[in-house]
Amino acid sequence: MASKPARPRSPHLFSGPMQIHYRWSPAMTVSIVHRVTGTGMATVGTLLLVWWLAAIAAGPGAYGVFLDVFTTSTGSLNILGWVVGVGLTWSVFQHMMSGIRHLVLDTGAAFELKVNRRLAVLTFVASIALTVAFWLFLGIK
Amino acid sequence: MGTEIGRVRGLGSAGHGAQHWWHHKLTAGSNFLLLVWLLTSIATLPSYDHATVRIWLQSAWVAVPMVLFIASVFYHFRLGLQVVIEDYAHKESRFVLTVLVTVFTFATAGTAIFSILKVAFGAAA
Numbered sequence: 001m002a003s004k005p006a007r008p009r010s011p012h013l014f015s016g017p018m019q020i021h022y023r024w025s026p027a028m029t030v031s032i033v034h035r036v037t038g039t040g041m042a043t044v045g046t047l048l049l050v051w052w053l054a055a056i057a058a059g060p061g062a063y064g065v066f067l068d069v070f071t072t073s074t075g076s077l078n079i080l081g082w083v084v085g086v087g088l089t090w091s092v093f094q095h096m097m098s099g100i101r102h103l104v105l106d107t108g109a110a111f112e113l114k115v116n117r118r119l120a121v122l123t124f125v126a127s128i129a130l131t132v133a134f135w136l137f138l139g140i141k
Numbered sequence: 142m143g144t145e146i147g148r149v150r151g152l153g154s155a156g157h158g159a160q161h162w163w164h165h166k167l168t169a170g171s172n173f174l175l176l177v178w179l180l181t182s183i184a185t186l187p188s189y190d191h192a193t194v195r196i197w198l199q200s201a202w203v204a205v206p207m208v209l210f211i212a213s214v215f216y217h218f219r220l221g222l223q224v225v226i227e228d229y230a231h232k233e234s235r236f237v238l239t240v241l242v243t244v245f246t247f248a249t250a251g252t253a254i255f256s257i258l259k260v261a262f263g264a265a266a
Contacts, residue, residue: 039225042218046245050253053207056194057256057264063191092176099169106166137184 026120034098037091045088089134094127161220168217175210195260204261211253219246 055066070081077085101123104110110119186197197203219242226238 035225038218038221042222046215046218046249050249050256053198053253053256056191056198057259060191063194067189092180096173096176099173103166103169134180134184141185 093130097123
């Protein structure tokens, strides 16, 4: 009874110094990124959206404060404006694409290894393409 | 003793069966439609100064979908944050965090909807 027989390895992702028992897959990346983008938008995104709406309602002075935080004196985006702007739009598109992936998986489809992997990678390709397209449109319109 | 259905009714994940999951899926759909509208509408604005944005938000064609957007997205993220909390927090912290997230959701949603309606009803700034 005292001896330990060879058992299947723990399903836990980390054991000891960050040991990964499973080979990392794109599906795992999509899963955790879905959670991170969702939580980020729900907290930081929500506060920014409410601040923007409240500033519009409060008047030009309050709206000017909002603009000053994210733009330079010439009216173009500053570094924070770019980081928050691109970060939020990419989060929206990535969460939207992995959300659509969830709806597909909910039907019981796309669990075959190759298709599953391809669909997971596709969410990143699509979200990056949509983010670039969105900002290019804003730049050239 | 009761009947078989009586013994199992109200059991399951949190006593609510699939309601949480189903509402998450329904609001995912409405979020998608409202976001396509919002991103298109914001991207096609001529500029982003106060006067332009205020006139934009004043229109019923913007104010109504914007209120619906707040309702749909905020309900969706409240459901999502609850799942995250239930995965990582236990015992007292789970209870405290769930209450805090609920308060956060209602406070931010209330402020957002009030701001939209204030502009839409044409109140002086």
